[in-house]
Amino acid sequence: MRFILGLLSALLGALAGWSGLAALVIMLAGPDRDGGIAMGAFFNIGPIGGAAGLIAGIWLFVRFGIVRNATPQPATETSDAAPHRATRLSTPFAVTVLLTVAILGYWGWYELIRSPYLSHGYMTLAIEFRLPAGMTLPDKEEDVQIVVEEARGYANALLPANWRAHDGDRKAIIASASLSYKTRQRAVSLTLPGVPTQSWPIDLPSDPDPTPGFSPWRVASEPSPTKIEMHFRLSADR
Numbered sequence: 410m411r412f413i414l415g416l417l418s419a420l421l422g423a424l425a426g427w428s429g430l431a432a433l434v435i436m437l438a439g440p441d442r443d444g445g446i447a448m449g450a451f452f453n454i455g456p457i458g459g460a461a462g463l464i465a466g467i468w469l470f471v472r473f474g475i476v477r478n479a480t481p482q483p484a485t486e487t488s489d490a491a492p493h494r495a496t497r498l499s500t501p502f503a504v505t506v507l508l509t510v511a512i513l514g515y516w517g518w519y520e521l522i523r524s525p526y527l528s529h530g531y532m533t534l535a536i537e538f539r540l541p542a543g544m545t546l547p548d549k550e551e552d553v554q555i556v557v558e559e560a561r562g563y564a565n566a567l568l569p570a571n572w573r574a575h576d577g578d579r580k581a582i583i584a585s586a587s588l589s590y591k592t593r594q595r596a597v598s599l600t601l602p603g604v605p606t607q608s609w610p611i612d613l614p615s616d617p618d619p620t621p622g623f624s625p626w627r628v629a630s631e632p633s634p635t636k637i638e639m640h641f642r643l644s645a646d647r
Contacts, residue, residue: 411475411498417506418470419463424513426462431455474502524591525560528616529645531587536566537574538582538599539626539638546573546580547602554600555584557611560592588643591615596630599637607631609639619644 434450476499534557540546547553555566566584574581588595595611607629626638 414474414498414503414506415467415470417510418474419466421506421509421513422462422464422466422469423459424462426465427451427455427459429462430458470502474499474506526589527591529618531589531646532617532619533644533646534586534588534597534611535623535642535644536584536586536597537623537640538584539576539640540580540582541636542579544580544635546582552602553582553584555582555586556598556600557586557588558594558596558598559588560590560594562590566597587646588617597639597641599639604635604637605633607633607635607637611641613643617643 431447431450431454434454435447438446438450475496477496536555536557538555550568550572553568553572555568557564557566564586566586568582568584572583574583582599586597593613593615595613596608597611598606598608600606608631609627609629612624620641620643623640623642626640628636628638
């Protein structure tokens with residue numbers, strides 16, 4: 410049992426150091442839209458924290474996980490020997506380690522086995538924006554910035570070759586993005602030259618099915634003098 414708790418303490422220390430250092434780097438770096446910072450922090454910087462955490466876990470087990478009790482020896486007239494020190498496991502430390510393992514095990518089941526990814530796999534979100542009558546489209550594709558927020562991540566929507574469209578006498582923009590995570594926190598924002606950034610919530614269940622068609626047109630969630638409208642459709646990639 411002592412060996413098992415020592416091993417768990419070392420592994421928990423490595424896990425805490427690895428994930429903690431990676432999370433700190435991600436937090437200091439700020440928002441990461443393409444996942445590059447998160448990947449680099451986890452695989453390149455995280456192992457440094459894992460090594461430090463491994464050493465710390467072993468030290469904590471030796472320092473606090475083992476309790477030494479002085480066992481008095483039978484008294485004799487001629488013996489001046491020091492009392493024998495027996496060792497035992499620290500009950501609070503053992504309970505803390507086992508409780509932490511249970512919590513991490515549940516978290517691993519929830520994130521990996523239950524899966525945070527959509528049941529249909531990657532799904533395509535088709536987005537269309539309809540500009541007010543008389544408003545013109547930008548000439549350059551790079552002047553159009555469309556960001557899709559999903560859970561805690563951000564992704565730039567893709568503009569096809571025919572992204573400049575129209576709906577009657579009103580100009581329109583066509584774009585698409587991939588969704589992959591189970592979450593209710595989804596939104597899309599649009600930024601055009603000279604126009605304040607506008608945002609729309611994506612009203613979908615956390616694990617959505619493909620939609621039969623486009624949603625109704627809607628204006629941005631925050632009042633804006635530019636009444637740009639948006640609607641969307643979700644389809645499965647497979």
